[in-house]
Amino acid sequence: MATSWLILDIGNSAVKWGQFANGVLRDTGRLELDRSDFAHPAAWQAALKDVLPDAGVRAGIVSVVPDANAPAQAAVTASTGAPARVLQTEGWLPFTLAYKTPQTLGTDRLAAAAAAWLDYGMATEANPARSVLAVDAGTALTIEVVRHDATYLGGVIAPGPRLLRDALATGGAQLPAIDLNVPAHPTGTSTEHALQSGIMHGFAGMAEGLVARLEATLPDTPRILLTGGAASLLQDTLPRIDAHVPHLVLRGAYRLLVNRMEEDLAQSG
Incomplete structure (x- = not known):
């Protein structure tokens, strides 16, 4: 199982990212991406080109902008060959x-x-x-x-x-x-x-x-x-x-x- 993860936090005013290695948050930043670009996978792919380090990374998305999820997933898959999982309320919870x-x-x-x-x-x-x-x-x-x-x-x-x-x-x-x-x-x-x-x-x-x-x-x-x-x-x-x-x-x-x-x-x- 890959131990390197990229998490995208898609908010109303910014897209933040974090890279985790072996459970430790190693690096963070913001994508150079305008809200008007959220619907375009090519814009996501361009913004992510320096953030996705290798094809072995796993990716996840936490988002408050549902229309951005599919384009972001498509861009991650195009870059890594692997799907990006969108966090849902269903599933394992610690409470x-x-x-x-x-x-x-x-x-x-x-x-x-x-x-x-x-x-x-x-x-x-x-x-x-x-x-x-x-x-x-x-x-x-x-x-x-x-x-x-x-x-x-x-x-x-x-x-x-x-x-x-x-x-x-x-x-x-x-x-x-x-x-x-x-x-x-x-x-x-x-x-x-x-x-x-x-x-x-x-x-x-x-x-x-x-x-x-x-x-x-x-x-x-x-x-x-x-x-x-x-x-x-x-x-x-x-x-x-x-x-x-x-x-x-x-x-x-x-x-x-x-x-x-x-x-x-x-x-x-």
Whole structure:
């Protein structure tokens, strides 16, 4: 079985990739690919040409853009001769799924929850099991909740800074699109400054409030994991962060896909 994996994380605003060797995340990056190119296998193949190192690599995809899956799979197969498996909610999971609508659960959320539980929540010889909150700050702010008895409960989905900015610029006739910088003072002394304060400090306050509300619903004190491109905005805001874990979605997608492949091989054998 090949031990080298490429995982593609297809998001709404970017495509991230991670290369795993013998279970270790060795390298990461972003593909030079516009959203308008998602439907074209040739564009995927061009973007992947320097990322796919050899024909022995296995590939998996975690995606929130369903229309991009088939073109991405076709490009990977054309480059490696092997299929790329798209992560689904069905199959092996490290916890019980208590989500009422699993068919609508984003696999990026599922992957983040799986990585958080496997690495920080599940019982070990040294520590008992503990609930986890996986906070992913990106285009959207998502927080996944896994209870200490290995039950994925669900979580929250809220807008990230970019979506907040775009909503204000679209919905307000006199409100400009602004750079997403954190102002030094919360009181805006200009329209741009006021927007920056509302968006950036508002986003941080929203995240802090949501984490506190979710934490209060759990029977134990959860471990709080932070990831995502906007994580730096929350590192000094959340009162407690147990670990900043870059690429939590890539890590979780890899673990789920490898275990599901092994499960399939065991069933077929």
